[in-house]
Amino acid sequence: MKTKRFKNPARFCSAFYLSVFTMLVFSFGLTAMVYADTAKEIDAGADEGMDRFYKQVKDAKEFVKKAKALLIMPNVVKVGLLVGGEYGRGALRIDGKTVDYYNVVSGSFGAQIGAEAKDWVIAFMTDEALRKFRESKGWEAGVDGNVALITVGGGDSGTTRSAKGDIIGFVFDVKGLFADVSFKGAKFTKLDMSK
Numbered sequence: 001m002k003t004k005r006f007k008n009p010a011r012f013c014s015a016f017y018l019s020v021f022t023m024l025v026f027s028f029g030l031t032a033m034v035y036a037d038t039a040k041e042i043d044a045g046a047d048e049g050m051d052r053f054y055k056q057v058k059d060a061k062e063f064v065k066k067a068k069a070l071l072i073m074p075n076v077v078k079v080g081l082l083v084g085g086e087y088g089r090g091a092l093r094i095d096g097k098t099v100d101y102y103n104v105v106s107g108s109f110g111a112q113i114g115a116e117a118k119d120w121v122i123a124f125m126t127d128e129a130l131r132k133f134r135e136s137k138g139w140e141a142g143v144d145g146n147v148a149l150i151t152v153g154g155g156d157s158g159t160t161r162s163a164k165g166d167i168i169g170f171v172f173d174v175k176g177l178f179a180d181v182s183f184k185g186a187k188f189t190k191l192d193m194s195k
Helices: 009-034 039-056 060-066 127-135
Strands: 069-094 097-124 148-151 167-176 187-190
Touching (some): 039 167
Antiparallel strands (some): 097 187
16 A cells, blocks of 8 residues: 655644644634623632632732732633744722733743643732723833733742832643743733623
């Protein structure tokens, strides 16, 4: 029995990567459908995310009292195979009460493979930083505002002592294979939950 050989390996590789990209786009479409949550479901997820935050960051309660607002994004999902994407939904809370709902979307290119889920808590420490975020029609980290990143994990409890800046982001409860953690390029959009 003859084995079929590809006459043009470059064409085969291009077709392979196009197929993988199509599968990634399709999987993110499914993820977006899964994330079609109600306000009540997003709030429940945010509550669970804050419980994990308080357990994994030693002095979190004192830190939260200083923040003007918190954007709680539980279970942000990232999938990648050369082309990667990230998606999540969460609640913006002021004085512990939800005032708005947001989603986050980001994409990346390069050497990457795997999937993960993680929690984000982004603290706005000044009224000006919070105002700019809320007035934006599509706020992008690293462009519209810099986020000081604090990662929590590796078996140790985190701390807020090194947290400095107008916007401070925590990444914690990471489950998956990616080693890189960054907010750069993440675009946050306010959701209309009245529909």
